[in-house]
Amino acid sequence: MAAETEIRTFLCRSDNIGVLIRDPVTGACAAIDVPEAGPVLKALDETGWRLTDILVTHRHGDHVEGIPAVKRATGARVVAPAKAGNAVPDVDVTVGEGDTVQVGGLTAQVWETPGHCADHVTYWFEEAGLVCSGDTLFTLGCGRVMESPPETLWRSLRRFEHLPDATRVFSGHDYVLSNARFALAAEPDNRDLLARKAEAERAKAEGRFLIPSTMGDERATNPFLRASLPTLAKSVDLAPGTDPEAVFVALRAWKDRF
Numbered sequence: 001m002a003a004e005t006e007i008r009t010f011l012c013r014s015d016n017i018g019v020l021i022r023d024p025v026t027g028a029c030a031a032i033d034v035p036e037a038g039p040v041l042k043a044l045d046e047t048g049w050r051l052t053d054i055l056v057t058h059r060h061g062d063h064v065e066g067i068p069a070v071k072r073a074t075g076a077r078v079v080a081p082a083k084a085g086n087a088v089p090d091v092d093v094t095v096g097e098g099d100t101v102q103v104g105g106l107t108a109q110v111w112e113t114p115g116h117c118a119d120h121v122t123y124w125f126e127e128a129g130l131v132c133s134g135d136t137l138f139t140l141g142c143g144r145v146m147e148s149p150p151e152t153l154w155r156s157l158r159r160f161e162h163l164p165d166a167t168r169v170f171s172g173h174d175y176v177l178s179n180a181r182f183a184l185a186a187e188p189d190n191r192d193l194l195a196r197k198a199e200a201e202r203a204k205a206e207g208r209f210l211i212p213s214t215m216g217d218e219r220a221t222n223p224f225l226r227a228s229l230p231t232l233a234k235s236v237d238l239a240p241g242t243d244p245e246a247v248f249v250a251l252r253a254w255k256d257r258f
Helices: 037-047 067-074 150-160 176-186 191-205 215-221 230-235 244-257
Strands: 006-012 016-022 029-032 053-055 077-081 093-095 100-103 106-112 121-125 130-134 168-171
Touching: 006 037, 006 168, 016 037, 016 130, 016 168, 037 067, 053 067, 053 100, 106 150, 150 244, 176 191, 176 230, 176 244, 191 215, 230 244
Parallel strands: 029 053, 053 077, 077 093, 130 168
Antiparallel strands: 006 016, 016 029, 100 106, 106 121, 121 130
């Protein structure tokens, strides 16, 4: 039986999520983004893990600010979206759609998932059963559209549809409670969603957060993945059977002003 991939999650800044992914066979370890150096270096010290790679999801400062200090301290290889240009510091390798990245014996497929920003990528570790979605897919939500029409983000979110229910979803921020409030406004009778909000409140009280989520949980409770349902169309005053893309666009616009 293969050794299970080791994961460490922790808060960075005020609401960014730091993630370390380690291959226990080779000892290789990747950080998903580096929002700030201190928490990443602290997590490495606490675990005793040796950082070999930094996998960047997108160029925004709250995801890359800590890269120079962590690279100096660890010598880690920096992998970043090719479309980010020179906006990500200290890049060693650039990637795009269809590429793969090795972290020891772990393989990540690279998806281009624009919408939040034009250069955004997602890393899917199929064999490890996890996906690092950055600011594209959040627990109970999705990223804000910043550099494209909302339809672009909808098409990116559809990339996640085929992933197994057990797939763990590591997103870039802990927006769970605010996302839950919006989700319940859109779908107030969803019992699974009510339970997840209660779970999120317990987690916060205990100093935890609901990241990772799973694709099964997101399919059951995330309104942005449920735009094909008549209840979600009704919530944005559209007729049952309206194209899910149009429902998503209306939901995203509502969330922007919520």
